Amino acid sequence: MRIFRIPFSTNVERVALALAHKGSHVEWVDVDPEDRSAVREVSGQDLVPVLQTDKGEVVADSMRIVAWLEARRPDPPLWPAHAGRRAEVDVFIEWFNLVWKGPPNRIAAELERDAPDTRAIEGWSAQLRGWLEQFDNLLGDRDWLLTESFGAADVCAFPFLKYGVLHDPADDELFHRGLADHLPIAGNFANIEAWVHRVDGLPRA
Ligand SMILES: N[C@@H](CCC(=O)N[C@@H](CS)C(=O)NCC(=O)O)C(=O)O
Numbered sequence: 001m002r003i004f005r006i007p008f009s010t011n012v013e014r015v016a017l018a019l020a021h022k023g024s025h026v027e028w029v030d031v032d033p034e035d036r037s038a039v040r041e042v043s044g045q046d047l048v049p050v051l052q053t054d055k056g057e058v059v060a061d062s063m064r065i066v067a068w069l070e071a072r073r074p075d076p077p078l079w080p081a082h083a084g085r086r087a088e089v090d091v092f093i094e095w096f097n098l099v100w101k102g103p104p105n106r107i108a109a110e111l112e113r114d115a116p117d118t119r120a121i122e123g124w125s126a127q128l129r130g131w132l133e134q135f136d137n138l139l140g141d142r143d144w145l146l147t148e149s150f151g152a153a154d155v156c157a158f159p160f161l162k163y164g165v166l167h168d169p170a171d172d173e174l175f176h177r178g179l180a181d182h183l184p185i186a187g188n189f190a191n192i193e194a195w196v197h198r199v200d201g202l203p204r205a
Contacts, residue, residue, distance in 0.1 A: 002027040003065070004039050004050045008171040010159035011062035012049045017155050018066040019205035022073045026205055063093050066155055078152040089146050092153045096160075103127045104160070107182060108175040125182040132189050135161065139191035143198060150202065158199040161185065165196040 003026050005012040019026055036046040043050040043060045051059040059068050070078050079086045103124035110116045138145050145153035164185030185192045
């Protein structure tokens with residue numbers, strides 16, 4: 001199995017964390033961020049990660065790839081065994097992808113305009129700050145976001161929330177700088193900060 005990736009990709013890191021958790025091996029295919037032709041040829045769209053198996057099966061979208069891995073290699077698990085708890089994790093993943101990601105994407109798009117609307121950016125930033133309270137509460141009496149051990153919710157959220165604590169100086173992507181600027185975690189949200197360091201200590205494939 002091979003996975004197409006670009007450097008510093010949040011969505012690729014989700015898959016790298018999941019693969020390492022399961023002890024699965026993968027052939028990484030490094031793609032030039034400016035030339036997506038190989039990704040397009042394989043998957044019909046430009047975004048990474050994209051998984052391709054030796055049998056020609058193709059899966060695009062990071063959390064769909066993580067779910068694909070879970071179905072084929074259930075141990076060690078990333079989702080709870082209980083159907084109700086599993087549904088909670090799936091609802092969290094949908095909320096994170098469809099709701100949480102909205103403000104940072106809008107901030108990055110606004111910053112690319114000639115005259116960014118600073119009031120709009122402040123509104124999206126306030127939304128992100130408000131949600132940090134909830135993440136901190138989720139981690140108030142447990143080490144992982146929704147589960148008793150490292151799980152799919154952690155895989156989903158970590159590569160984005162980490163920018164409130166860790167920022168590789170070589171990573172100058174606008175979206176990531178926006179996350180670093182608008183996620184005031186370090187020094188303010190002790191539970192999230194400890195969780196970021198906990199997840200960061202885990203291996204990546
Ligand atoms: N929903 C997709 C989103 C993938 C995505 O946005 N990938 C980014 C890298 S993190 C990308 O390829 N961006 C390329 C671009 O915007 O040109 C997933 O979860 O994999």
